[in-house]
Amino acid sequence: MRMSLALIFIWFGLLKPLGMSPEEELIKNTVYFFPPGIVLFVLGCWEVIIGIGLLYKPLLRLALLLLLIELPGTFLPLIVLPDICFNSIPFGLTLEGQYIIKNLFLIGAAFVIGSKVNQYSPQPQPQITVKDI
Numbered sequence: 446m447r448m449s450l451a452l453i454f455i456w457f458g459l460l461k462p463l464g465m466s467p468e469e470e471l472i473k474n475t476v477y478f479f480p481p482g483i484v485l486f487v488l489g490c491w492e493v494i495i496g497i498g499l500l501y502k503p504l505l506r507l508a509l510l511l512l513l514i515e516l517p518g519t520f521l522p523l524i525v526l527p528d529i530c531f532n533s534i535p536f537g538l539t540l541e542g543q544y545i546i547k548n549l550f551l552i553g554a555a556f557v558i559g560s561k562v563n564q565y566s567p568q569p570q571p572q573i574t575v576k577d578i
Contacts, residue, residue, distance in 0.1 A: 446554050446557060446558060447499050447500075447505075447558050448499075448500070449554075450496075450499055450551065450554050450555070450558065451495075451496040451497070451499035451500045452496070453496070453551070454492045454493065454495045454496035454499065454512075455492070455493050455496030455497065456496075457492055458488075458489045458490070458491070458492025458493035458494075458495070458496060459489065459493060460489070461485045461486070461488055461489030461492070462485060462486045462489040462490070463489075464485075466485070466489075468541075468544065469481075469485060471522055471526070471529065471541055471544075472484060472485060472488065473485075474522075474525075474526055474529070475521050475522045475525050475526060476521075488515075491511065491515060492515070494508070494511060495508050495511045495512045495515070496508075498511065499512075499558070505558070505562055506562060509555055509558065509559050509562070512551075512555050513552075513555060516548055516551060516552050516555070519545060519548045520545060520548065522541065522545055523542065523545055529541050529542075530542035530545060
């Protein structure tokens with residue numbers, strides 16, 4: 446699950462600064478108060494960093510923190526642009542709305558990975574001495 450999530454974040458993140466993201470217009474319309482080029486670059490880099498952090502176990506906690514900070518923002522179009530996200534509020538989703546709602550799965554996956562984070566951290570092994578035997 447960790448590898449799959451990392452792949453998603455790296456892949457989708459790389460598309461943004463390259464101008465190849467299918468969600469580019471949605472992002473531009475949602476955060477219209479920031480320059481779109483900067484937003485897409487920063488968001489893309491942010492997602493690539495999350496993906497790399499998910500791959501590299503010592504950065505796992507940081508990656509999960511960055512992921513949980515970013516994901517609530519992905520739901521902003523549901524509030525800011527409901528006409529683009531819904532055919533019929535609250536259940537009739539457009540393709541863009543479905544794309545956003547799938548992030549619930551990413552959040553769930555992040556919680557599953559986060560629940561295992563101590564298993565990824567090296568635990569000190571107890572030292573056995575001669576007098577213990």
